[in-house]
Amino acid sequence: MRRIAGIVLAVLLIGGVVAAVVAGRGEGDTSTATKTVRAVIGSEKAEFFADPDVVKALAAKGYTVRAETSGSWAMEGLDLAGYDLALPSSRAPALGLAAKYGVRGELPRPFYSPLVVVAHENAAEVLAAGGLARLDAPRRGTLDMARYLDAAREDRTWQQLRGAAKYPELTGTLYLSSTDPETSNSGALYLAAASYVANGGRVVASRAEVDRTAPLLRKLVSVQGAQQSGSDAVFRDFVSGAGNPLVVVYESQVAALLAGGERPDDLVVLYPDTTVTSDHTAVPLTAGGRAVAALLSTDPRLRELEVRYGFRPQGAPTAFASATAYLRTELTGIHQAAVPTSPVLHELARRARGQGGERT
Amino acid sequence: MRARVLAGALAVLTLLTACTARRADGPEPGAPRPGTLRVLASSELADMAPVLERIAGDTGVRVEPVYTGTLDAVQLLAEGRADGRYDALWLSSNDYLRLRPEAARKVVSETPVMASPVAIGVRAATLDALGWKRDDVTWSRIERAVRDGRLTYGMTDPSRSNSGFAALVSVASALSGAQSALTGRDVAQATPRLREFFAGQRLTSGSSGWLAAAYKRRGTVDALLNYESVLKGVPGLTVIRPRDGVVTADYPLSSLASAGAAAREDVRRLAEALRSPGVQRMITERTLRRPVVASVPPAPGLDRARRRELPFPGSRSVADGLLDAYENKLRRPSRTVYVLDTSGSMRGERLARLKKALTALTGDFREREEVTLMPFGSAVKRVRSHVVDPARPGAGAAGIRRDTEALDARGDTAIYTSLQAAYDHLGAAGDTFTSIVLMTDGENTAGADAAQFRAWYAGLDAERRVTPVFPVLFGDSDRAELESIAALTGGRLFDGREDSLGGAFEEIRGYQ
Numbered sequence: 080m081r082r083i084a085g086i087v088l089a090v091l092l093i094g095g096v097v098a099a100v101v102a103g104r105g106e107g108d109t110s111t112a113t114k115t116v117r118a119v120i121g122s123e124k125a126e127f128f129a130d131p132d133v134v135k136a137l138a139a140k141g142y143t144v145r146a147e148t149s150g151s152w153a154m155e156g157l158d159l160a161g162y163d164l165a166l167p168s169s170r171a172p173a174l175g176l177a178a179k180y181g182v183r184g185e186l187p188r189p190f191y192s193p194l195v196v197v198a199h200e201n202a203a204e205v206l207a208a209g210g211l212a213r214l215d216a217p218r219r220g221t222l223d224m225a226r227y228l229d230a231a232r233e234d235r236t237w238q239q240l241r242g243a244a245k246y247p248e249l250t251g252t253l254y255l256s257s258t259d260p261e262t263s264n265s266g267a268l269y270l271a272a273a274s275y276v277a278n279g280g281r282v283v284a285s286r287a288e289v290d291r292t293a294p295l296l297r298k299l300v301s302v303q304g305a306q307q308s309g310s311d312a313v314f315r316d317f318v319s320g321a322g323n324p325l326v327v328v329y330e331s332q333v334a335a336l337l338a339g340g341e342r343p344d345d346l347v348v349l350y351p352d353t354t355v356t357s358d359h360t361a362v363p364l365t366a367g368g369r370a371v372a373a374l375l376s377t378d379p380r381l382r383e384l385e386v387r388y389g390f391r392p393q394g395a396p397t398a399f400a401s402a403t404a405y406l407r408t409e410l411t412g413i414h415q416a417a418v419p420t421s422p423v424l425h426e427l428a429r430r431a432r433g434q435g436g437e438r439t
Numbered sequence: 440m441r442a443r444v445l446a447g448a449l450a451v452l453t454l455l456t457a458c459t460a461r462r463a464d465g466p467e468p469g470a471p472r473p474g475t476l477r478v479l480a481s482s483e484l485a486d487m488a489p490v491l492e493r494i495a496g497d498t499g500v501r502v503e504p505v506y507t508g509t510l511d512a513v514q515l516l517a518e519g520r521a522d523g524r525y526d527a528l529w530l531s532s533n534d535y536l537r538l539r540p541e542a543a544r545k546v547v548s549e550t551p552v553m554a555s556p557v558a559i560g561v562r563a564a565t566l567d568a569l570g571w572k573r574d575d576v577t578w579s580r581i582e583r584a585v586r587d588g589r590l591t592y593g594m595t596d597p598s599r600s601n602s603g604f605a606a607l608v609s610v611a612s613a614l615s616g617a618q619s620a621l622t623g624r625d626v627a628q629a630t631p632r633l634r635e636f637f638a639g640q641r642l643t644s645g646s647s648g649w650l651a652a653a654y655k656r657r658g659t660v661d662a663l664l665n666y667e668s669v670l671k672g673v674p675g676l677t678v679i680r681p682r683d684g685v686v687t688a689d690y691p692l693s694s695l696a697s698a699g700a701a702a703r704e705d706v707r708r709l710a711e712a713l714r715s716p717g718v719q720r721m722i723t724e725r726t727l728r729r730p731v732v733a734s735v736p737p738a739p740g741l742d743r744a745r746r747r748e749l750p751f752p753g754s755r756s757v758a759d760g761l762l763d764a765y766e767n768k769l770r771r772p773s774r775t776v777y778v779l780d781t782s783g784s785m786r787g788e789r790l791a792r793l794k795k796a797l798t799a800l801t802g803d804f805r806e807r808e809e810v811t812l813m814p815f816g817s818a819v820k821r822v823r824s825h826v827v828d829p830a831r832p833g834a835g836a837a838g839i840r841r842d843t844e845a846l847d848a849r850g851d852t853a854i855y856t857s858l859q860a861a862y863d864h865l866g867a868a869g870d871t872f873t874s875i876v877l878m879t880d881g882e883n884t885a886g887a888d889a890a891q892f893r894a895w896y897a898g899l900d901a902e903r904r905v906t907p908v909f910p911v912l913f914g915d916s917d918r919a920e921l922e923s924i925a926a927l928t929g930g931r932l933f934d935g936r937e938d939s940l941g942g943a944f945e946e947i948r949g950y951q
Contacts, residue, residue: 122548129711147547147694147700147703149548150548153547246745247574247683247746248746250684251618251747254619301620302620303619303750304752307537309549312549315689316551316689319689320554320729321748323750340734341734
């Protein structure tokens, strides 16, 4: 029986290759047959890889990328046999994948994006009036992380902030919502930034520092209730008007929305004064994957398109020319905290999710 | 040539799947087929059929939905019984899924497709009488109106229907005064207020569709709690999103780790198509849910004022504790009569199946529920009532099992006379949910006939007429006859044939 199944699978694999080639031919570019590269990517890069211009730029270099999304940390649980490339949204899960699949050498880091907080206008206004944020422009501001964490420690509610009474949606505990830090990168990076501030401006490294910061992180997470598992979903909910008025997302997600020509009138981008950046890091699993990773770092056209999607290419000054009303062109004045090592970050996420057994 | 090899291989694969597929509860999806996604879906998504039809035309990706309740779907996933049988999951919300890590792990990616918040739809006359303005209604005001006897409502059963669950979380969060995600302590503290609130519930249902129909038929219920999109479809209701917060369903299309790469690629394409502006526009116009892309405005009539999103409980113990409290302590208790055909034709295997199905049900009865078994042949044979008493755990269930074991098959089939006896037994509904389950394997052969029953029923006073009959098809029962009983009494017909009597009984629990 097993042998029959093996034969069937082999036949199916042949069939699969045939189907892919045929499909490739069907989609235009008849002259150049491209090589298909299967990638698993963080959900925030889905629109970049789906953009026809990106598809064209990759095809011009001989590649078709079939991308599937997954939470960056959840990639560890996937079987990546048959994939050419993994592209989680930060370095730590990439290192884990590289170790698991025996990928050696420097991992390419084609672009990065800082964490920001998207706020509805009313919420931003009340935060600014309460001294928790500063508006640098009508749609752009800075969030005072230390004061925010103080508010979180004290379980401060919106009702306690002046000016909130006007807005019925601003009630209950004031908090930032994020993705699940155990499965998703943006949620984990939020804890990285918060733990850095809570630890007096130092990266959490020792057991004592974990113990000291964990209770506050637990608070930041438990107040949110059930968390989503992908940064795309939380941003979608925000855009559709559902959900919490303050959400931690990547700057790139906002930039991509703006690059699409949207000018949401109820969106203010707050840059935490201490934040972390996600270094989108490639884990090439095959030669094809390596080639695509290299193109993302070096091809001028692709780098141009990366900017369109709000990613900041490594080593290049960026200007989001069309969206300066919402976005900073440069990150001067924003402190970029380093991210704890992978085991420490995992432990922080675990404790924050209440997996220490102290409470269910 | 190659195409034929591929087709042959697929055929073999189909056979392999067929002989290894485990028989599990619930409907069985088909074998995998390229271009067709087997999707485990919330039943409310049935209204997406025209949208999916259009997408199939545009992209070639077809959806083959198997509908189920959220809690059942999560259980299926957690036990690994969805592996290889489904390619995607599409529930109204993944909030509950996230509380079960062993189920959440099965999901690779999720794409919210549309949104609808929990709301209350209120009859115009009631709205006037209460003097409510749409924008300043809070859950506390609703609670006060209920307490003062000025507002009654219907909602779906939270254990079976996502809309009921979301409504329960909204009400509990708001009335407990919890400032963030609910804890067990919040629920315990809010229990007296919640009990008052749920005393106003006059209709319960296993599905949103039946709830709306029952509301219309009853004519005396003032409001419905459900998703905004459902309420917008019920004529005469003013839809209000309480200003102190709501829980919103965001309908995430989720791909499953156990699905093949080709299927996952199809899920991705389906998600992409669902979020294209044209389809988003169609969704909001046809289904009255809210779009999730910024470039498409919500359909006219969907109020755009912001509402606080109430956080969903962050742990399973809190969510399950809330469900348990609702079923066993907060809601009005049920009084249920099982009118069971034990005529001669039930002898043998049929009776054995009935006994098995009833016995399986005993763990499912709620605290404070009164369950009456009324076996009949040429007339009602016995009337035995049991109350599930929390002070004597297991006693009620044991009694029901004992009486079930004692059933024996003899006599003719006096359906209508027995139904009359059940109505007489129940009397007025009072502070309970009353219902009658009618299980028969044949036609009426003794006692009152259909016309006599109809005339008798018409003479009942309104308080007694509210009790619906839920007939169950079994053996050689007459579908038309049972359908007309369901229609007359405002019940619903269930199918218990083909070894699914237990499934039908279980489904009816949502309506009791």
